[in-house]
Amino acid sequence: MxxxxxxxxxxxxxxxxxxxxxxxxxxxxxxxxxxxxPPSVLDLNTIFLSILIEALPFILIGVLIAGMIQIFVTEEHIQKWIPKNKVMAVIMSCVVGALFPACECGIVPIVRRLISKGVPIYAAIGFMLTGPLINPIVIASTYMAFGNNIKMAGLRMGLGFLIAILVALTISFVVKGNQLKTSISIKSTHSHLHIQEKSFMSLFWSMLIHSIDEFFDMAKFLIIGAFLAAFVQTYIPAKTLLETGSGPVSSLLVMMGLAYVLSLCSEADAFIGASFSSIFPTPSILGFLIFGPMIDLKNTLMMLSVFRYKFVMGLLALVISTVFITIMLLQSFL
Known part of the structure; x- marks a missing residue:
């Protein structure tokens, strides 16, 4: 203590x-x-603060939920809720994520607690990918950002759900173990013996202690990620990226790269994506809207604090390739 x-x-x-x-x-x-x-330093500070202010409320919500999972959800509950069949487990996790309002920052501590409780890694990743992307708040903001266009909101939801399932299913067949870092896995172990004997206030206090510990553990990586994202935005002009996106392939890669670097909150990125509609085609805009909420720069650093390095890099490569290939194959229908 x-x-x-x-x-x-x-x-x-x-x-x-x-x-x-x-x-x-x-x-x-x-x-x-x-x-x-210098003006560039002040710009860096402004962008950095805006990213932090945008992300911190969701981190706080995420760590509180993680604390509740740690104290009130047992391994027996998880075993009852998660289907034994891998495909069904992936589909269920993606559906739950789609109904769960979460940001890509706040969802990382939740996923860590779920995995430490026994949720399979593939189900947890399905939940992590769909939570920030397809929840009701994101769909509503997308609908409004594109001038009450139900097509863009529907494409973002449908393609995002499909890509999340493909990524999670791939992980279910190629990844073994929970992929948590050893120290975190050990720290996450918590006995639920005699939990019924504790008073509600005692359990509530334990939940707050775990949430505070989780917050300090996650916040430092959020700060580092936000600073790097602000640094890139300040010293690498977006014009340089936009000039390289002339063809369908390059424009999609540019918009995905922009989504990764900007590290925007998924509840607000649709308004930025809509501003590029006159410059890039619909498939590239969808790449921006789908890839960013799944994985971005600050989210990657937070995952590196939780998961093994090789797994995070493999997941990043898998998400990039799945988003890119799926959109390229379907671009004639978009």
Whole structure:
């Protein structure tokens, strides 16, 4: 308990230092020239803060749900809920994800807790891919962003669901084990013996402790990922990427790369995607809308903190290839 408290204090102190630094950057223009920064640094800070402010509420929701899973959901519950058949387990996980409002940031701690409780890796990945992409809030925002166009919202939902199932099914046949890092897997082990004997307040307090621990564990990787995404957006002009996207293949790759780098929240990315509609064809816009919520830069770093390196890189390659091939094969129908 003392070690956990000490670790949390260290993490919290680090977050305070980062926050004070950001505050200094934000108000540097008010020092009347005593302390000045290049405009690019201020732009970097603005983008960085916007990504953090956008993502933090979903991280908080995610860690609270993860804490509830850790305390109130037992391995026996998981065994009853998850079908034994791999295909049925994948389909069920994707359906649950589609109904679950979550951001790609907040869903990582939830997935980690589910896997530590015994959810198969392929079912957890199906849930992780569909949760940020096909939930009701995302579909509604897509519908509004494209001028109440039900076609774009439907294509995003249908293709995203298909791609998530294909990726999860592939993982079910080629990946063994839960792929969690050893230290995290050990830390996630929690005995549910005598849980019925504990009072609700005791369980609630335990849930908060786990949620706080989860938050500090995830927040540092979110900060690093947000900074890298802001750095790329500041110092690699989008114009450079857009100029290379002239053909159907290159334009799709450019929009997928842009989605990965921008690391936008899935509840808001449709409005950015809609702004490219006059420049890129529909298949490329769909690549942006589908690939970004599944995996982006900050999400990759958060997954690297949870899963083994080879698995994350393999998952990234699998999602990229599946999104690209699926859209290219169906582009004549889009």
């Amino acid at each position: 003392i070690k956990i408290l000490r670790s949390s204090i260290i993490d919290f102190t680090g977050l305070i230092i980062i926050g004070l630094t950001l505050l200094l950057f934000s108000f540097s223009t008010s020092f009347n020239g005593a302390l000045t920064f």
